[in-house]
Amino acid sequence: MCRRQPRKRTTLILPVHDRLRAHVARLLATLYSLDDSSAPAIVLDYPPNRELGDLGTPVAFELARRLRKAPRAIAQDIAGAFGSLDGIRQVAAAPNGYLNFFLERREFLLARLSPGAAASVKPPAGKAIVEHTAINPNKAAHIGHLRNSALGDTLVRVLRFRGITVEVQNYIDDTGVQVADVVVGFRVLEGKTLDQIREIAETTRFDYYCWDLYARVTESYEQDKALLAARAETLHDIEHGDNENAAIAAFIADRIVHCHLETMARMNVDYDLLTWEGDILRLKFWAQAFEVLKAKGAVYLQKEGRLAGCWVMPIQDDVEANPKAQIPNPKSKEPPESRIPNPESRDDEEEEREKVIVRSNGVVTYVGKDIAYQFWKLGLLGKDFHYRVFTARPSTSLGPGPHGPLWATCTTGGESDHPMFGGAAYVYNVIDVRQSYLQKLLKQALIAVGHPEGAERSHHFSYEMVALSHATARELGYAPPPDSEDAKRPFVEVSGRKGLGVKADDLLDTLIRSAGAEVGKRNPELSDEESRRIARMIAIAAVRSFMIKFSRGKVIAFDLEEAHSFEGESGPYIQYAVVRANNIFQKLQQRDGLNENVLLNALKDVPAGELDGANGSHELWSLVLDASRLDEIVEQVIRSLEFSVLAKYAFALAQSFNAFYHRAPILNEERDDVKRWRAAAVIYLRNQLTRALDLMGVDVPPRM
């Protein structure tokens, strides 16, 4: 949806990359007659220190063999022919063959501090849909869900930073087994009516209550098989509607979704649309998708064998490798050599692998529903939801709400005047790695109905699970038997079924409590309310950065003590750096009456020796150069979908600043020009770090 995009964006580093690449490419064409097709890609990186240069390229190495010339000589040729390029102060051929560039420092920083600079890269056209969170609405959210929403929300922020229009969806599985389980818990185990359940919801922490109840139900299934029959019946009731069980299920799902939204709001995570599975069912999205799949021959009715009577989709193994090469014809996909009969194998092993989409009893599987949903997301279904306002969201604690209400799908009625949803050019599904197989099937379905480009634009943003460290599992009262498999593993798996896990709100509460104690200790003059507000910001920083600082493919062995850390490589460390920087400017204003704008406006007449390394150190300039790389980092993050890169970048920048802070005073610096350039560099760095934190969904406290 159209959230406020910053109209003006500070120029960062990428435009410099582009200019340099283009210039070097032109030089290669002139010097060696290498045109676009024959010239090597010009890789730019950062020399290990500023003495060597600000940017560098190993392009000479690449050319050495082809030109039968030493890398250093090639680098010297290019440097000699370089001429002048806006923003570049000097070019140097390093003895080892690197070609290095030195930037015009003063101009670089001034350009980045001026408010009206142009956006650095033009955004691609078309909307992106990001689906994340999607917690079963039957119990409280836990730390595993926090990883999903932290990743999902950061993705949203990063895409928006890049200028991409993003629609955020949260899928609600209100008609699934897990909700049915809790209904069984209330009705069978506890003998409750809908009214009594309402009463419980009013008087307890409902999502916590359901957390325990769900664990009891799943435990009871093992002893009392009759309960399973009750579950089947409940599931059937929910699907058909208009009965007590369906009403209870709807009530539970609605209440729990509200709980989840509150939890996520605490994390600075929100959505544009809640898509309810029940609406997909009732609006017969599947029937529509089924027609398309049948018409294209993507699914067929299996007549014999163990899958007789089912509608199935053939499974292809190498769809990831080359989506466009996939042809929806199972009979011809085998390369000739693999068709040679193998006497060792039996016929049924050679049989095409097939995924059941519609069961022999006529009921569609989860895959089928998801295919229909994915078609809708890409605007390929030819059908739409109705929409209702779920919550109004008039404003937040930080001021007026940045956008309109939170919408939800509905089956009938709804508002006639609603934003357009669905129909995106790109789709990102943030779902854990265990669902890779299903996500692959979605792509296959898209290819099979003749939309390979839809498959290419559907991204499964997969990530590994959050497990518990043994120490934390013990704290929660779970110790695996000494010789069991569980005890030998490096971590303990979270289990909603067993009720084993750290609830999201519990984690936030304890973090807020300990952050609050620290804030109070350091800032006794603050009111309790202000102190608590700051504690919340710090807690969020701790959790969100913890959840994104590991790469996606890594299992997080969640350790309470580690996640509790406000020191070292943590979100609060980054916040602290920004708070310190802000503090400097507050005092500069108070003591010297020097405000940021006045300071910056006067800069052009101040000698820039400090920035140029007149003191023999390039530390100040290094801060500026590093700070300018945020856009490059964002590009890398989007390309790799690896947010640890962002977390590491922000941390390293904060680290550089902290070191500088100790070495180079600003308030007490007596040389005016030195003082001013230090201040200017720190303003820029502070701005960039604040934006980086914002991309992580983290606010900057006024004090810490």
Add this chain to the structure above:
RNA sequence: GUCCCCGUAGCUCAGCUGGAUAGAGCGCGCGCCUCCUAAGCGCGAGGCCGACGGUUCAAAUCCGUCCGGGGACGCCA
């Protein structure tokens, strides 16, 4: 059986489309608050980047084989 992910310092992890001396945090040892907040800073110890082959001027990074750990492959979702 097939496929996917992971294997880097005592521990937890970064290292992006190959590039200049392999990094960080925690932990450990020693220092630093009459000086913009010590949630901080400095110094130190600590690594045959799972193994072996290959590609390359250049491999932790790419390819292959193997070893070790995790996961997926259901008329569940």
